[in-house]
Amino acid sequence: MRSKIKKNHEFFELSKFRRRFTLLVLLTLFCILFSRAFFLQGMQKDFLQQEGFERSNRNIELYAYRGKIYDRNNQILAASETVRSITLEPNRVEFKKGDKKKLANLLEMKIQTLNKKLKIKRNHIYLKRKVDPKIASKILALKIPGISSEKDYRRTYPDQEISAHVVGYAGNDGNGLEGVEYKKNDLLSGTHGYKKILIDARRRVVENLSEVNVPIDGKDVHLTIDKRLQHIAFQSLKKTIDDSEAISGSAILIDSKTGEILTMVNYPSYNPNKRMRKRTFVRNRVVTDMFEPGSTMKPISIAAALEKKVVNVNTKIDTGNGFYKVGRTLVTDTKPHGIITVKEILQTSSNIGVTKIAEKLSKKELWQTYSNFGIGNLTGLNFPGESKGIIRDYKKWRDRDHYSVSYGYSVSTTIAQLARAYTPFANKGEIKNLRLFKNDPIKIGQRVMSIETTKAVLKMMESVTKEGGTATQAAIPGYRVAGKTGTSRQFIEGKGYGAPGERKYNASFVGIAPISNPKFIMAIVIEDPTKGSNYGGVVAGPVFRKVVAEALKIYSIPQDGIEILDRADEDEKKEI
Amino acid sequence: MKLNLILFSLLIIFALVKINAHHLYRVNHHALEIEKQKTIELKDEQNQLLIEESSKSGNGRISEYARNKLKMNPPEKKQKKLIK
Numbered sequence: 001m002r003s004k005i006k007k008n009h010e011f012f013e014l015s016k017f018r019r020r021f022t023l024l025v026l027l028t029l030f031c032i033l034f035s036r037a038f039f040l041q042g043m044q045k046d047f048l049q050q051e052g053f054e055r056s057n058r059n060i061e062l063y064a065y066r067g068k069i070y071d072r073n074n075q076i077l078a079a080s081e082t083v084r085s086i087t088l089e090p091n092r093v094e095f096k097k098g099d100k101k102k103l104a105n106l107l108e109m110k111i112q113t114l115n116k117k118l119k120i121k122r123n124h125i126y127l128k129r130k131v132d133p134k135i136a137s138k139i140l141a142l143k144i145p146g147i148s149s150e151k152d153y154r155r156t157y158p159d160q161e162i163s164a165h166v167v168g169y170a171g172n173d174g175n176g177l178e179g180v181e182y183k184k185n186d187l188l189s190g191t192h193g194y195k196k197i198l199i200d201a202r203r204r205v206v207e208n209l210s211e212v213n214v215p216i217d218g219k220d221v222h223l224t225i226d227k228r229l230q231h232i233a234f235q236s237l238k239k240t241i242d243d244s245e246a247i248s249g250s251a252i253l254i255d256s257k258t259g260e261i262l263t264m265v266n267y268p269s270y271n272p273n274k275r276m277r278k279r280t281f282v283r284n285r286v287v288t289d290m291f292e293p294g295s296t297m298k299p300i301s302i303a304a305a306l307e308k309k310v311v312n313v314n315t316k317i318d319t320g321n322g323f324y325k326v327g328r329t330l331v332t333d334t335k336p337h338g339i340i341t342v343k344e345i346l347q348t349s350s351n352i353g354v355t356k357i358a359e360k361l362s363k364k365e366l367w368q369t370y371s372n373f374g375i376g377n378l379t380g381l382n383f384p385g386e387s388k389g390i391i392r393d394y395k396k397w398r399d400r401d402h403y404s405v406s407y408g409y410s411v412s413t414t415i416a417q418l419a420r421a422y423t424p425f426a427n428k429g430e431i432k433n434l435r436l437f438k439n440d441p442i443k444i445g446q447r448v449m450s451i452e453t454t455k456a457v458l459k460m461m462e463s464v465t466k467e468g469g470t471a472t473q474a475a476i477p478g479y480r481v482a483g484k485t486g487t488s489r490q491f492i493e494g495k496g497y498g499a500p501g502e503r504k505y506n507a508s509f510v511g512i513a514p515i516s517n518p519k520f521i522m523a524i525v526i527e528d529p530t531k532g533s534n535y536g537g538v539v540a541g542p543v544f545r546k547v548v549a550e551a552l553k554i555y556s557i558p559q560d561g562i563e564i565l566d567r568a569d570e571d572e573k574k575e576i
Numbered sequence: 577m578k579l580n581l582i583l584f585s586l587l588i589i590f591a592l593v594k595i596n597a598h599h600l601y602r603v604n605h606h607a608l609e610i611e612k613q614k615t616i617e618l619k620d621e622q623n624q625l626l627i628e629e630s631s632k633s634g635n636g637r638i639s640e641y642a643r644n645k646l647k648m649n650p651p652e653k654k655q656k657k658l659i660k
Contacts, residue, residue, distance in 0.1 A: 076630040158630040206602035231635035
């Protein structure tokens with residue numbers, strides 16, 4: 001047995017040369033392997049590790065949703081929707097016949113522009129950003145190598161041009177540039193997160209390589225705006241401006257009890273969903289543009305006189321033949337009114353009457369009243385670009401200013417300020433700050449006038465919308481409405497107020513409804529109406545009637561007549 | 577010798593368990609990632625539907641539809657009667 005094993009062993013035994021040769025070959029192979037391993041792991045370590053990481057590791061940005069903007073009834077005014085961005089890898093791109101033209105058509109891009117983009121020497125470029133998902137899927141269906149799509153988000157405004165000035169718009173990077181989008185950008189934005197992940201050969205995410213930085217979504221913003229009324233106000237304003245061939249117009253409707261803004265519209269407007277925007281249309285003119293309010297200031301001037309008890313509602317004042325000279329200034333009325341009461345001065349909007357009342361007050365008393373009514377002060381909105389208005393210190397007033405301020409010249413306000421200035425008449429002498437954000441705390445009103453005075457002025461203002469008043473077109477059937485018209489000449493730099501025939505006017509109206517329990521205050525201004533009348537009552541009055549009549553219906557405000565009948569029933573019961 | 581064999585076997589078993597646990601972790605993690613992705617997609621869809629709802633229930637669209645298709649026009653001044 002032993003000898004047999006030995007024999008086998010002898011059979012497999014290599015010759016000395018073969019042994020050495022095999023050893024040499026193995027050694028050589030080992031050297032090759034060792035040197036290769038040394039080359040890869042020692043000399044090319046960083047490069048290979050980098051390559052490996054690039055294939056298996058990804059840094060993913062976790063998108064934080066920008067908050068939505070809602071109206072008071074939780075209707076969306078602004079939200080982010082998913083879109084696609086079409087990307088291109090110029091090195092990989094290969095077009096079949098006709099594909100390039102199809103792609104250019106789908107991207108709504110000229111073929112020359114597409115060719116320019118194809119020549120860019122970069123690994124990754126955006127062909128077009130924020131493309132509609134349906135179009136993106138059509139592009140991907142072309143199956144062009146090197147063309148792919150990425151998920152992206154686009155801000156959308158369903159209300160389009162109607163609420164554009166309030167909501168504003170956000171840029172491509174998602175940051176707010178105008179309106180509430182700009183004002184509340186920090187709150188709406190949120191913080192994007194990120195995570196580092198490991199993917200396997202089948203491109204599945206299999207592990208988080210670092211701690212996940214969780215995205216924090218932006219907070220939603222709820223406005224006090226009522227989308228339904230916003231639509232009505234916009235349509236009504238648009239029709240008035242088109243009919244009167246005016247340049248522009250603005251309107252604001254507020255809840256007189258809380259100061260909440262229900263509508264804030266401007267026309268012409270812009271569509272925030274489109275990128276092309278004319279700079280002039282972007283401003284929210286309700287809060288940015290100042291104008292001389294004209295006769296809409298008269299109720300405040302008369303309230304000052306009543307408060308100081310220099311006149312009462314029935315005091316008779318001689319307005320003469322419609323011309324009254326104060327120093328070198330000639331004050332005129334549209335027609336002679338003769339001797340009229342303070343109530344009739346407001347009803348007929350007599351400049352001479354108000355001037356004579358202002359003469360009974362000192363400059364300081366007048367200035368103090370206007371200032372208390374918020375003229376020359378911010379409204380509390382802090383809206384981007386809000387103007388304070390202009391009312392000079394009474395110490396700097398010339399004699400002429402003393403009188404002209406009383407009928408709304410030598411003073412500038414915004415339409416929002418004017419609406420706020422009427423809140424004391426609707427709140428028994430308390431002025432309310434304006435509010436646009438539902439979550440802002442309600443501030444307690446500040447008393448600026450006695451209850452008796454504001455009640456008296458409110459009653460006087462009711463006569464303005466009645467027969468013989470200047471704003472009969474603002475009357476709403478079934479409701480008692482108070483208001484004041486204003487038709488002021490525009491001051492043009494270098495030309496002054498212009499010669500007769502060349503003058504431009506601002507037609508305005510501020511109204512309160514219903515008088516029995518005031519709920520709404522609306523202020524409207526129409527810039528330079530050229531067709532038909534340019535009087536505030538005729539041009540702006542109907543806008544008030546249409547919008548407030550709808551608001552009264554929507555908010556189920558009982559008619560004044562019904563309330564009176566109810567009271568009459570109660571009185572009868574008491575008598576029985 | 578026997579103890580060495582037992583220990584070696586244990587080592588192999590624990591190594592396999594570890595590999596299996598890691599594999600299961602990766603499978604579950606992948607499933608979780610898919611669910612997270614679905615959440616994002618559903619959130620996007622919800623946003624999209626909210627926007628569509630807001631656009632389609634817009635007063636302007638309803639008003640246009642009522643006037644043009646349903647021929648619902650507000651009464652003229654002569655047709656109105658105030659009941660006191």
